[in-house]
Amino acid sequence: MSQLVTNDIAGLITSQMPAIALVMNGTSEQDRKSKAERFARICLTAVRKNQKLIKCTQESFAAALMTCAQLNLEPNTPQGLAYLIPYGNECQFQIGYKGLLQLVYRSGIIASFNADVVYRAEVENGLFEYRKGITPTITHKVDLLHPEDREGELIAAYAACTLKGGGEGLLRLVDRKDIERAQKTSASLAAYKMYGKDSPWISSPEAMWMKTAIKRLVSWLPQTEMLAMAVDLDDKAERGEPQLSLPELTPTAGLNAALTEGGKRARPTNAEMETRRKEAADAWLATGNPIEDVEKLINAYARNWNTAQCEKVRQLAAEAMRSGARQERQEGTPAASERPETQPAPAANLITCPKTETQVSDWTCSDCEQRAGCPAWAE
Numbered sequence: 191m192s193q194l195v196t197n198d199i200a201g202l203i204t205s206q207m208p209a210i211a212l213v214m215n216g217t218s219e220q221d222r223k224s225k226a227e228r229f230a231r232i233c234l235t236a237v238r239k240n241q242k243l244i245k246c247t248q249e250s251f252a253a254a255l256m257t258c259a260q261l262n263l264e265p266n267t268p269q270g271l272a273y274l275i276p277y278g279n280e281c282q283f284q285i286g287y288k289g290l291l292q293l294v295y296r297s298g299i300i301a302s303f304n305a306d307v308v309y310r311a312e313v314e315n316g317l318f319e320y321r322k323g324i325t326p327t328i329t330h331k332v333d334l335l336h337p338e339d340r341e342g343e344l345i346a347a348y349a350a351c352t353l354k355g356g357g358e359g360l361l362r363l364v365d366r367k368d369i370e371r372a373q374k375t376s377a378s379l380a381a382y383k384m385y386g387k388d389s390p391w392i393s394s395p396e397a398m399w400m401k402t403a404i405k406r407l408v409s410w411l412p413q414t415e416m417l418a419m420a421v422d423l424d425d426k427a428e429r430g431e432p433q434l435s436l437p438e439l440t441p442t443a444g445l446n447a448a449l450t451e452g453g454k455r456a457r458p459t460n461a462e463m464e465t466r467r468k469e470a471a472d473a474w475l476a477t478g479n480p481i482e483d484v485e486k487l488i489n490a491y492a493r494n495w496n497t498a499q500c501e502k503v504r505q506l507a508a509e510a511m512r513s514g515a516r517q518e519r520q521e522g523t524p525a526a527s528e529r530p531e532t533q534p535a536p537a538a539n540l541i542t543c544p545k546t547e548t549q550v551s552d553w554t555c556s557d558c559e560q561r562a563g564c565p566a567w568a569e
Contacts, residue, residue: 199237199244203230203255213260229259236266236274243274246281253433254283261420263289270397275427277377282427284390285420287401290408297414298354305349305404306330307396311339320346326361344369347399349407362407364399372402377430409490418496425498467492470500473507 207226214229216222233255237243243251254274258265263272263285271289275282285293287305294300308330312318317339319329328348333339348363364372373379373391382389391398405421426433471492474484481492484506488499495503 199251200234203233206230206252206255209256210259213256215262226259229264232264232267233258233274239266240274240276242276243281245279246276247279250279250281250433254281257283257419257423257433261285261289261293261416263292275378277381277427277430280432282433283423284427285401285424287397287404290401290404290420290424293414293417293420294351294404294408294411297411297417299411299414300351301354303349303351305400306347307344307399308346308348309340310343310345311341313345315339318346320348320363325358326363328361328363344395344399347403349400349403351407351411360407360410362403362410364403364406368406369399369402372428375429377428380430406489409488409494411494413494413496418498422496422498463497466497466500467495470495470503470507473504474510477507477510479510 207223207230210229211219211222211226214222214225216225251274254265258272258274261272265272265274265283269288270286271292272286273284275284291303291305294303308318312330315333315336317331317333321327328350344366346363346365347369348361350359350361352359376389376391378387378389379391381387382392405424408417408421411417423433471481474481484503485491487506488495488502490499
C-alpha cells in the first residue's frame with residue numbers, strides 16, 4: 191500500500207511540472223523546465239526518505255510543495271534550506287536558517303552577514319562581549335586551543351549585517367529568555383514534550399537559536415514579499431497553524447489547477463501595503479498608546495510590517511481597547527453611550543516619497559536614512 195501511494199505521489203508531482211516551472215526562476219523556458227525537473231526529483235526523494243509525508247493530505251502537500259517552488263528553495267536536502275514537515279496528516283513548509291539567509295542575500299539589501307551562537311564557556315572565559323547602545327557591538331573570539339568552549343550550554347545567539355550603500359550595520363541578539371518565549375509557542379516542542387515526537391528545538395538547537403536571531407534581524411530590514419512570506423509561513427509552522435488552504439483536490443486536473451493558482455496568488459502592491467500599514471497603525475494609535483510600543487511587541491518597525499504583522503497589530507489594538515473598556519467599567523466610568531463623543535486619532539500626514547514615487551504616511555518614513563535631505567520633509 192505504501193509503495194502504491196508513493197507511486198501516486200510520483201505521478202502527482204510529475205503531472206504538476208508545468209505549474210512548478212511556472213514559478214521557478216530561470217533565464218529561459220527550457221532553464222525553468224530543467225529546474226522544475228530537478229525540484230520534482232528532490233521532492234520525491236524527500237517523500238521516500240520520510241514515509242510520514244505519504245499520510246499527509248494532498249492539499250497540504252501541494253501547498254508546501256508550491257511554497258518551496260515559489261521561494262526557489264529545495265526541500266529536505268543536506269544544505270538545510272527548507273523542509274517539508276509532516277504534522278499529523280498536514281504537510282507544512284518550514285524554512286531553515288540557511289534558506290532564510292539565501293532569501294536575504296537575494297533581496298539585494300545587504301552587503302555582508304554573520305550569525306552565530308554563544309556558549310556559556312565562551313562568556314565565562316572572556317571570549318564573548320556584547321555592548322548595548324545606539325550602535326551595539328559584539329566581540330566574539332575563538333580559542334583554537336580549547337574547542338571545548340564551543341560545546342555545552344547555549345547562552346545567546348546573534349545575527350548582524352551591513353547594508354548596501356553604507357551606513358551603520360544592524361545587530362540583533364537573543365538571550366535565553368527570548369528563546370524561552372519563542373519555544374512557548376512552538377507546536378513541535380509541545381509535541382515532543384507530550385508525545386516524544388521530533389522537534390528541531392531538540393535535534394538542532396543551535397540552528398533554531400540562530401534562526402530566531404536571524405528572524406529578529408530580518409524584521410528590521412526593508413521587506414521583500416518573498417522574505418515576508420517565508421517568515422510568516424515559518425511562524426505559522428512553529429505555532430502549528432494552517433499555512434495555506436487549497437480547495438478539495440483530485441490527483442489529476444484539480445490539483446494541477448490548485449497548484450497553478452497557488453503560483454499566481456495575488457501579492458499586494460507597495461501602495462496596498464502602505465494602506466494596510468497606515469490602517470493598522472491608526473488602529474493602534476486610537477488606543478492612546480505610542481506606535482513604538484506595538485513595534486516592540488511584534489519586533490518590527492511600522493514601515494516594514496507585512497500583511498500578517500498588520501493583522502497582528504489590529505488584534506493587539508482591539509485587545510487593548512477591550513481591556514480599557516473593562517477597566518473603565520470596574521472603576522465606575524460611565525459607559526461609552528453616556529460619554530461625550532471622542533474625536534478619532536489624527537490620521538498620519540501623507541507624503542509623496544521622491545524615491546518610490548508613492549504616497550506614504552509621515553510616520554512610516556520617520557526613521558528613513560535619507561530623511562535629512564528629503565525634499566518632501568522640507569515642504
